[in-house]
Amino acid sequence: MDLIARISSQFQDSTRTTLEALELLAAPIAGAIETITASLLDNGKVLVCGGSGSSGDARRFAAQLVNGFELERPSLAAFALSADASTLAPSPSAPNPQSPFSRQILALGQAGDILLALTTHGDSPRIIEAIRAAHERDMRIIVLSGADGLGIAEHLTARDIHLCAPTERSARIQELHLLILHCLCDGIDCLLLGVED
Structure with a gap:
């Protein structure tokens, strides 16, 4: 096996996918930045959740909003739902074992808040339940998914992104999700701080 050729192929595939995503997603990402920033300026908060492997990215994004990204600024109101292990533990009284995120959203979410959900699969029951709960709370929803995310799209409204x-x-989806999250952090900081370039 030629490992150098295989590594080169991975880099090339990642680059192709990233450039394709740029064409499709630049405008929706800008819309997500504006939506999140408007919520934060109106004393809203961002609740972030991720299914399985995406939970780490959800925690990282919430931490970057609270602690800062690349520019010095005050902390922003964000909370990673997957960070609270005690509320994620199964409860014998829970009516639905797929509902740990939705229960937190119903407890913490308010109208005008944002739910940002990440999933590499389009049929994650936890994420679908989270979307339903966020709609109950009149929250705006931003979902990051992969190309098989059409099942998720059926649960979104015209207000959602x-x-x-x-x-x-999965590897390309996760790479793109991380890049998108970095774009969100950078754009939010620029809008809040009035950065022009």
């Missing part, structure tokens, strides 16, 4: 990576490969 779906940032769908144009690939079904």
Whole structure:
């Protein structure tokens, strides 16, 4: 096996997918930045959740809003739902075992808040339940998914934003999600701080 050729192929595939995503997602990402910033300026908060492997990215994004990204600024109101292990533990009284995120959203979410949900799969029951709960609380929803995320799209409204990576490969989806989250952090900081360039 030629490992150098295989590594080169991974880089090339990642670059192709990233450039394709730029064409499709630049405007929706800008819309997501504006939506989140408007909520934060109106004393809203961002609740972030991620299914399985995406939970780490959800925690990182919430931490970057609270602690800062690349520019010095005050802390922003964000909370990673997957960070609270005690509320994620199964409860014998829970009516639905797929509902740990939705229960937190119903407890913490308010009209005008944002739910940002990440999933590499389009049929995650936890994420679908979270979306339903956020709609009950009149929250805006931003979902990051992969190309098989059409199942998720069925649960979104015209007010919501779906940032769908144009690939079904989990590695490429996760790479794009991280880049999108960095774009969100950077754009939010620039809008809040009045950065022009």
